[in-house]
Amino acid sequence: MFKRKSIVAALALAGATGLASAAQWQALPERAPEPADNPTTPAKVKLGKLLYLDPRLSSTGTVSCNSCHNVMAGGEDNRPVAAGVHGQTGGRSAPTVWNAAFNATQFWDGRAASLEDQARGPVTNPIEMGMKSWDDVVARLKQIPEYPRLFKEAFGPDAEISEDNAVKAIAAYERTLITPNSPYDRYVKGDKSALTEQQVRGMKTFAEVGCIGCHSGPAFNGQMGQGTGVFQKFPMFDNPYFEGKYDFKDDLGRYEVTKNEADKHLFKVPTLRNIALTAPYFHNGAVKTLDEAVRVMAKLQLNKDLSDQQVEDIVAFLNALTGPFPKQDLPRLPATPGRTFDFVK
Amino acid sequence: MFKRKSIVAALALAGATGLASAAQWQALPERAPEPADNPTTPAKVKLGKLLYLDPRLSSTGTVSCNSCHNVMAGGEDNRPVAAGVHGQTGGRSAPTVWNAAFNATQFWDGRAASLEDQARGPVTNPIEMGMKSWDDVVARLKQIPEYPRLFKEAFGPDAEISEDNAVKAIAAYERTLITPNSPYDRYVKGDKSALTEQQVRGMKTFAEVGCIGCHSGPAFNGQMGQGTGVFQKFPMFDNPYFEGKYDFKDDLGRYEVTKNEADKHLFKVPTLRNIALTAPYFHNGAVKTLDEAVRVMAKLQLNKDLSDQQVEDIVAFLNALTGPFPKQDLPRLPATPGRTFDFVK
Structure with a gap:
């Protein structure tokens, strides 16, 4: 150090x-470095991108990873500190997701050793995405018909929707967000x-x-x-x-x-x-x-x-260290036909 | 009636x-019907899509048209009522933007006669996007280097950034959001x-x-x-x-x-x-x-x-009335290199 x-x-x-x-x-x-236990595959990247853009990973259904780490912009929100559910704000600025794959640690204080570990945090942070627990997130994802299949495509036929698989997929997507x-x-x-x-x-x-x-x-x-x-x-x-x-x-x-x-x-x-x-x-x-x-x-x-x-x-x-940014499609988020969740008001 | x-x-x-x-x-x-004074052109659609996805049209820099009318989903937010700046909520549910071009009027009470008129509303609504006035929006857009050029491409070499042109561009984009x-x-x-x-x-x-x-x-x-x-x-x-x-x-x-x-x-x-x-x-x-x-x-x-x-x-x-949805690219929002706005905290 x-x-x-x-x-x-x-x-x-x-x-x-x-x-x-x-x-x-x-x-x-x-290409970004990949951990041995989470190689970057197209199926994982596809799933991770959906999870990254899906506001249903927040208690209110209004905040996605992309809300504060906007991949259409500089990979963050251009605000001093980010705004989470109910407009709450924290004390630190959202770091860019672009090239985060090349950071030795994540968060301003380095409290996450990997992109996978970083992705666990904001979802259950009460002033960011506000979910009570990852169990609640997993329960929600299981009720969205396409997600079980997408997790199997990404992690194998016996794979289930789980916190570990969700953060692995998100990290895999983030490893494609580089500007070489x-x-x-x-x-x-x-x-x-x-x-x-x-x-x-x-x-x-x-x-x-x-x-x-x-x-x-x-x-x-x-x-x-x-x-x-x-x-x-x-x-x-x-x-x-x-x-x-x-x-x-x-x-x-x-x-x-x-x-x-x-x-x-x-x-x-x-x-x-x-x-x-x-x-x-x-x-x-x-x-x-x-x-x-x-x-x-x-x-x-x-x-x-x-x-x-x-x-x-x-x-x-x-x-001269800006972009160019990889072309991406605007995806369709998996649907819940005829119903939705009891999002926090 | x-x-x-x-x-x-x-x-x-x-x-x-x-x-x-x-x-x-x-x-x-x-193809959606188009008003005589706002034909749908590729340059307008391109600009309108950027404005639609740009959270800098809100006071806090956190809410875009897409926040409540999510084109990656059913064109709205799957919530009873939408959440605007500072997590404020209103009394009515966000209607879908998909095929809104085929509505004779917009809003639940029909108070807007066109997509153009609808687009004027939420931006300056204090509980939605919270801008004080369209003049403030225009002033902001003028400070984003690429927007002046994009407005000229869409509306002609003498065109300026204005409220009328902004809502025309947004409406032009929305007229492509159809599922025929x-x-x-x-x-x-x-x-x-x-x-x-x-x-x-x-x-x-x-x-x-x-x-x-x-x-x-x-x-x-x-x-x-x-x-x-x-x-x-x-x-x-x-x-x-x-x-x-x-x-x-x-x-x-x-x-x-x-x-x-x-x-x-x-x-x-x-x-x-x-x-x-x-x-x-x-x-x-x-x-x-x-x-x-x-x-x-x-x-x-x-x-x-x-x-x-x-x-x-x-x-x-x-x-059987669902989709399919047109393929779209995830765009890059125009940048403000080296600076940002004084967004409301």
Whole structure:
């Protein structure tokens, strides 16, 4: 796990050697890594996509995974904090589902080790999708005639509808939500026309300033698929430079998971893939624009005051990490002919 | 406008002559009617679909047209009453968007004469999408870089983003949301294998019992595109047969629009197309299942006690009015790179 001091040291070294090495620039794999016990298959992806888009996985019948992690947009909701059933809001911003498959851990505090584990959470969170239990979810799904067949197609003829199978299917779908052919990827693979001059300049600045110290690897989220992921202290703007400028409530971050004193205010280093589409920024969405987010991070994490030109160049580079997005069909959700559920009003 | 007595008289006649005439069974047109000032074009449909699916048309950024009129399902939300911003709920059930293009009027009380006029309403309704005004919506759309170009593509090189153009585009998209090739349509067009024996029996019962008195025409919603549409008195279950069985609040229906005494408790005769997918039933969703809805309607409107067999047959027939649904792509919503809106929390 990176700690602040070691990063600053590493960055000093990077600064001394000039530009970051070519090995630092990695294209995103064309396929997301898959756990041995949940290979990505078309039948699972098909089922997982339906579950992902199905609001009947919420108590009110109004909130689906896609409500807060919108695959038609940047994979989240462009709000500071998401809104769940009955319009309730929580304390953290919905992270993007795009390329979440390349995160070593999920949630801002890394409390889920896999996409499967992440998918278990929101469904029964009382302020998100509000179901009382996964047993209730499973009972509902069993009453939707097509779902039993779709689970068998995905998991074998003896498979039943279960929490484990549901989250496996959702995770399988999410592993298809990747954007490996961004202008940046094409550039790294040799198409030197894929980036503008300003974007190339921003790429260099991104490395020289030290952003790449944490935002490294193909997904710019630290190393991929290793251990518990990369966390970084978020100083909650207790920097005089930002005094009173942002609305920041205290949030102990990873400490809430580990109860380890050293983990206080640590948050996962988020991917920068499609970052231009996921304003507002940070774990509570307190910063509204990408240029301001770049400026704030440089000051807070690296104690650097960037010039306007540097900020503009880095933002131009970050825009080169957007899309393209795989084409998808709008599916038909399985029906319950002649009846519905007693959704919570 | 049909009144209760004239229907009963007409039905007595239908009963006397036996089976309804073949002219009563009409297939749905392959294309929805279009107003002269808003022809359905691919560019408008493309734009309208984006607006329809875009939650940024709501104050909170969480509710799109599709939230309550889900095109992945039966064109509504399968809830008694819909949930808008902050989880607020209203008094009436969201009608289906599927084949709404064949309604002579829109809303349960017919207060909108066209799909265009309907689309104006929910966006600025404080308990639905919650925008303060269409000016605010237009101002927001103007800040989303791709929308100005899409409006020009749809409405001409001099066109601006405006309320009128937005609702025209949404209506154009909705005119593509039709299901003209249901088993019933194929049967009416000559494919006698398209319906099961029970469905054919149910079709005859549907006519003989008198359902077709109101639910007539290709969309089973009264005549198509004529005048102010077909309304029918809804006796609010003031029938001793239903005493205390359902949760019905008083609702003056069309009277709220016309202030005409005779319009008290009148509601639009809804289409029966895809009715199996839109439980719960009636203007406030008080009846949970389709078989019960058939039984209740026969008693309330026609004073007939249907046998279980008659109910089952009619329900089988109604299921033949479902789909198929046109294939659609999941679109990408236009982005606001590096920024978002100050959505209401």
